[in-house]
Amino acid sequence: MRQALAISWIQFKMTVKSKGALAMMFFMPLILTLIFGVFVAGSGSTGSSGDGQVYPVTVADGDGTFAARKLVEALRQEPTLRLTVSDAAQLDKAVSDRSAYVGIVIPAGYQKGLNGGAAPEVQIVTLPGSNAQLSAGQTIRKATAHASGDYLLARQMTGDSADEAKLAAAYTTIVADRQAAGATVNHQRLKRETPQVDTGYTVATSALGFTVMFVMMLVFSMSSSILTERENGTWGRILTTPTPRIQVLIGFLLSFFITGLFQFTVLVAATMAFFNVQWGPLLPLFGMASVFILCSAALGLFLAGIVKTADQQKTIGMVVVIATSMLGGVYWPLEYMSPTMQKIGYLTPQAWAMEGFREVMLRGGSWAGLALPMVVLGALALIFMTAGLLRVRYE
Amino acid sequence: MKKVWLIAVGGLTRMARDPRALLMLLAMPMILIGILGVALKPMMDTPEFKPFDVILVNADAPAKPVAPPGTPAAVLEQLPTFEFGKLLQDEVLLSDQAKKIMNLKTATDLAAAKDQVINRKAVAVIYVAPTFSADVMAGKASTIQLFSDAGNPSQADIVAQVVGYFTEAVTADALAVMHPAPGQSGPAALNQNARDAALKGLPKVVETTAGARTKDVGAMQYYAAAMALMFMLMTAIARAATIIEERQNGTLGRMLMSPTAKGIILAGQLLGSVIIVVVQFVILMLGTRFLYGVDWGPTAEALLLAGAYSLAVSGIGTATAGWLNDAKAAGAAVGVVGNIFAALSGAMFPISLFPPFLRLIARFIPNYWALQGFLDQMSGIGGLAHLVTPVAILAAIGVVFGALGTWRLAAR
Amino acid sequence: MLRVQNLVKKFGENVAVRDVSFEVEKGESFGLLGPNGAGKSTTISMICGLLQPNAGEIYVAGVNVREHPTAAKAKMGVVPQDIALYPTLSARENLNFWGAMYSLGGAELARRVDEALEIVSLRDRQKERIDTYSGGMKRRINIAASLLHRPELLIMDEPTVGIDPQSRNNILETVKRLNSEGMTVVYTSHYMEEVEYLCYRLAIIDHGKLIAQGTLDDVRRLIGSEATVRLKVQNPDDTVCAAVAAVPGVTQSHCDDNAVIALVKDAADKLPALLAAVNSQGRKVLGVEVQEPNLESVFLHLTGRALRD
Numbered sequence A: 001m002r003q004a005l006a007i008s009w010i011q012f013k014m015t016v017k018s019k020g021a022l023a024m025m026f027f028m029p030l031i032l033t034l035i036f037g038v039f040v041a042g043s044g045s046t047g048s049s050g051d052g053q054v055y056p057v058t059v060a061d062g063d064g065t066f067a068a069r070k071l072v073e074a075l076r077q078e079p080t081l082r083l084t085v086s087d088a089a090q091l092d093k094a095v096s097d098r099s100a101y102v103g104i105v106i107p108a109g110y111q112k113g114l115n116g117g118a119a120p121e122v123q124i125v126t127l128p129g130s131n132a133q134l135s136a137g138q139t140i141r142k143a144t145a146h147a148s149g150d151y152l153l154a155r156q157m158t159g160d161s162a163d164e165a166k167l168a169a170a171y172t173t174i175v176a177d178r179q180a181a182g183a184t185v186n187h188q189r190l191k192r193e194t195p196q197v198d199t200g201y202t203v204a205t206s207a208l209g210f211t212v213m214f215v216m217m218l219v220f221s222m223s224s225s226i227l228t229e230r231e232n233g234t235w236g237r238i239l240t241t242p243t244p245r246i247q248v249l250i251g252f253l254l255s256f257f258i259t260g261l262f263q264f265t266v267l268v269a270a271t272m273a274f275f276n277v278q279w280g281p282l283l284p285l286f287g288m289a290s291v292f293i294l295c296s297a298a299l300g301l302f303l304a305g306i307v308k309t310a311d312q313q314k315t316i317g318m319v320v321v322i323a324t325s326m327l328g329g330v331y332w333p334l335e336y337m338s339p340t341m342q343k344i345g346y347l348t349p350q351a352w353a354m355e356g357f358r359e360v361m362l363r364g365g366s367w368a369g370l371a372l373p374m375v376v377l378g379a380l381a382l383i384f385m386t387a388g389l390l391r392v393r394y395e
Numbered sequence B: 001m002k003k004v005w006l007i008a009v010g011g012l013t014r015m016a017r018d019p020r021a022l023l024m025l026l027a028m029p030m031i032l033i034g035i036l037g038v039a040l041k042p043m044m045d046t047p048e049f050k051p052f053d054v055i056l057v058n059a060d061a062p063a064k065p066v067a068p069p070g071t072p073a074a075v076l077e078q079l080p081t082f083e084f085g086k087l088l089q090d091e092v093l094l095s096d097q098a099k100k101i102m103n104l105k106t107a108t109d110l111a112a113a114k115d116q117v118i119n120r121k122a123v124a125v126i127y128v129a130p131t132f133s134a135d136v137m138a139g140k141a142s143t144i145q146l147f148s149d150a151g152n153p154s155q156a157d158i159v160a161q162v163v164g165y166f167t168e169a170v171t172a173d174a175l176a177v178m179h180p181a182p183g184q185s186g187p188a189a190l191n192q193n194a195r196d197a198a199l200k201g202l203p204k205v206v207e208t209t210a211g212a213r214t215k216d217v218g219a220m221q222y223y224a225a226a227m228a229l230m231f232m233l234m235t236a237i238a239r240a241a242t243i244i245e246e247r248q249n250g251t252l253g254r255m256l257m258s259p260t261a262k263g264i265i266l267a268g269q270l271l272g273s274v275i276i277v278v279v280q281f282v283i284l285m286l287g288t289r290f291l292y293g294v295d296w297g298p299t300a301e302a303l304l305l306a307g308a309y310s311l312a313v314s315g316i317g318t319a320t321a322g323w324l325n326d327a328k329a330a331g332a333a334v335g336v337v338g339n340i341f342a343a344l345s346g347a348m349f350p351i352s353l354f355p356p357f358l359r360l361i362a363r364f365i366p367n368y369w370a371l372q373g374f375l376d377q378m379s380g381i382g383g384l385a386h387l388v389t390p391v392a393i394l395a396a397i398g399v400v401f402g403a404l405g406t407w408r409l410a411a412r
Numbered sequence C: 001m002l003r004v005q006n007l008v009k010k011f012g013e014n015v016a017v018r019d020v021s022f023e024v025e026k027g028e029s030f031g032l033l034g035p036n037g038a039g040k041s042t043t044i045s046m047i048c049g050l051l052q053p054n055a056g057e058i059y060v061a062g063v064n065v066r067e068h069p070t071a072a073k074a075k076m077g078v079v080p081q082d083i084a085l086y087p088t089l090s091a092r093e094n095l096n097f098w099g100a101m102y103s104l105g106g107a108e109l110a111r112r113v114d115e116a117l118e119i120v121s122l123r124d125r126q127k128e129r130i131d132t133y134s135g136g137m138k139r140r141i142n143i144a145a146s147l148l149h150r151p152e153l154l155i156m157d158e159p160t161v162g163i164d165p166q167s168r169n170n171i172l173e174t175v176k177r178l179n180s181e182g183m184t185v186v187y188t189s190h191y192m193e194e195v196e197y198l199c200y201r202l203a204i205i206d207h208g209k210l211i212a213q214g215t216l217d218d219v220r221r222l223i224g225s226e227a228t229v230r231l232k233v234q235n236p237d238d239t240v241c242a243a244v245a246a247v248p249g250v251t252q253s254h255c256d257d258n259a260v261i262a263l264v265k266d267a268a269d270k271l272p273a274l275l276a277a278v279n280s281q282g283r284k285v286l287g288v289e290v291q292e293p294n295l296e297s298v299f300l301h302l303t304g305r306a307l308r309d
Helices: A002-017 A019-040 A066-076 A088-096 A110-115 A135-157 A164-181 A201-223 A225-232 A234-240 A245-275 A282-306 A310-327 A339-345 A349-363 A367-391 B002-016 B019-044 B073-078 B084-093 B096-101 B110-118 B132-137 B153-178 B186-190 B192-201 B219-248 B251-257 B262-292 B299-323 B327-344 B356-362 B366-378 B384-411 C040-047 C069-075 C091-101 C106-119 C135-144 C165-180 C192-198 C216-221 C238-245 C267-280 C295-303
Strands: A055-061 A081-086 A102-106 A121-126 A183-190 B052-058 B102-107 B124-128 B142-149 B204-209 C002-011 C014-024 C029-033 C055-060 C076-079 C153-157 C184-189 C201-206 C209-215 C227-233 C250-255 C259-264 C285-291
Touching (some): A002 A245, A002 C091, A019 B327, A055 A066, A055 A135, A135 A164, A183 B110, A201 A282, A225 A234, A225 A282, A245 A282, A282 A310, B084 B124, B084 B132, B084 B153, B102 B110, B102 B153, B262 B299, B299 B327, B299 B384, C002 C040, C014 C201, C029 C192, C091 C135, C184 C192, C238 C259
Parallel strands (some): A183 B142, C076 C153
Antiparallel strands (some): A102 A121, C002 C014, C002 C055, C201 C209
16 A cells, blocks of 8 residues: 555645646635635625625616605615616716616606606616626615605605605605514525524635536646656556556545545635635535545546546546536536526536535535435446546556 | 748647647637536526425414404404415415416425425425414514525525515505505505505616617627637637747747847747637637627627737737746646636626726726627627727737737847 | 566557567676667566567566566566656655655665665755756666665666766766676667677667677677778768678678778778779778777678667
């Protein structure tokens, strides 16, 4: 076993000495987690309300009446909107140069329209392809419905009074009652194990996704070392030493595994320390990670048996990892995809890895929940390892 | 000028013979654009879900509005009975719209239903408490409980939204009951017609696009542009690795020894890179147009923008070659710079959601100008006038970095 | 120490090694000589277990390589033609690794590494990365990596390719010293002088076949007392060559770029006749060089080709 350990140790050492490998191991996933999980989602996003996204919104009030002012106020009170008030021209510019996610235009005659039953049009101004209809749009619709509904109710309550003070008092009462007596949904997320602190979902899934992808990428690129060694003669030299072939292979596989696990551990620790990501209980987490890394190593070995040069392995490996990561739900949850794409997604190891890691991070990580992903990944590892071992050339 | 051209062509020939370079140049972006487009289509366009299981535990008891004290018994008799839990089930959760999203199951045992969620047999349990209708009628705060699978937040949030629509409507009803018009009270306040008349003026919320944008930009278009730009940048930086190799194995030195001015040689290298990147773009544009039907907007404008971007990234590639010492580091820079620039330019996430300092950083990145330029062209805001800013900035980036890189390379 | 019997290796249609047999005694220094592509490296690869022969057997210190590869490999130290080291690691790190590959460890390994570094005189630079070394230093570490387990048999496959003369001398002296200390050495090269300097016995291989085998003197004797005479002539051609060949005592002749080369018995006596032969073709001899019988001439004699073609 000494030889196998020596091989894995020297491979590991060379990897951590290489700047390129280090960039791929740590710099990339941490930077991307920082960008997507923290900057973009808004830091300190905790709690269970989906992602902690805050949308910069510009509003232009073309009416200026009581009802319009109340609408602006209602929008301002939405925690997921960050409101800037400006005029219509500025608003268009802000949306065009991407400083506002959406613009909201309250048309002139808004209040008059409400009063006359003529249903005025509030505009949401977006850029094509920016999908404002998703959560920001819903929030805006809801706030508009509240503000206008409450205004109409206040008007009815005061008997269509023109006295703004009266109207304001009634409006305030209604808003207070909405707070006090409204029907609400109390959303609680169930975990299998004892409840624990919720992480911001976006930062957690970003960290998880990038970790999974870059661990796999590193393991794949490392597995090209078999080919590099063949190219520069060290592979042949190892075979001239009295080291049994099985030890040579175990040594290389072990080096992929150790390096992958090392990277995973550092990334977990770093995201915990810097981004407060909760990875869940450690034993199931590392159990899951081990199976996943083993599976990646086996796939890498298999790939190394197919391609001819280390360069090919690195390039094809990168294409394969990025492509399968997209299919496997690393970039966005599989549930967002059509049923057919989901089925395709579950052909990738990443889908099972994400499944397992989410079980650990979000559901508390019970072995019962981990059984299926671990068995699938283990089986994939076994299949590809056998296929890879059969394909490795010794001559 | 002929020499510049010869040097450029030499570089092109070497690249065309390198299968790895070709793979990165063409195959990889096409695959990624395809996957991104296909996978994201349902998410970006119309959400298409495989209906998932949701359990309703409805313990709600019918309730009558609370009448003011002293209301005659006969009137009390006439008060209608409300059953909000049943309303939620029949009108909301079993509506045609909701059926596309979820399969509703009903149950009576809340604990058992929660177990089902924990065991991932269902995404969520909706629990309506026995006093829900009564609380609403009495003007008290009322709550519908939602217990969801912590491991499946995205679908759980959809359920929460649907139930949220319902509680909104219930709240509106309750508020109307609590705040009747003068002279009306009790059952009269529940007069549906009167209330409908009052609420007829509720505003419509419509969506429009900023500027004179007339066309929508689909997911496929968005990613085609974003990915094409990312790979063009990667190609340009990968060229830096080649230049470094040439410097190391002496070919560059040999060229510099020939009676050709340094500037011409380096301009040749830069031109070679620009041509490669433009060719890559043209192939990607044609490929995505014919394979995935991507509309890139007017061709001339797209090419102009691509040309300016190619100059910018080639300049950055040259600068990379000037500052980095070994080809391996440049190889690593391909992935790192490529991905991070793409992320910062809004290729993966809308840039308007970035905090201000990241938006500021984005403005120093060529991908940003090119991507926003392409999106504008795609959304029909065409015309050369709109291209002046991005093209000028991209060209400036190209010239500045190209000159810096050339200066460094020549100095070595 | 090493017995190679009727070795055959085919790559598809191409027969790289045909029926090669030779033996190396303990303590001997044996040269395997041949031009590039003659089958030297293929033979060596089979001896050290990298390639499986299509036929034939190999015994290292009595151990059959095919049947007991691990045991046989433990007795051999192999210096590959490539610099098979990890360039980003230091010399010492490399040696530690290769020592571990021969099951060495702990203090023993450290001692052997020191010893090997001492042998190749690179102890003071052991902490530097291999990729900062000169070609000659890399070659020396390449050798040191094969000495760690004190092999009974040291197999060197062209260990001096592409380095400066000084480093080459250093390496040759090292090998000579190791051999004189009792290590059996098999040395392949296409440099005659190296084999002449190092080896007592040798085999010459060409096109996969052994064409001569024996002690240095045996092999030299194959061409008797023939010396190689180099007559420098401007633009030598076939007519000059034929004229030289016609001189009695000339057994073979051929031309290269600027000379006619002839194998001649009793060269000193024949020189005037050779010069006359050139002159008779209206050419002038610009210089004459007489080389006493050596391997170069043996090879020429046996194959009609120069070794470095």
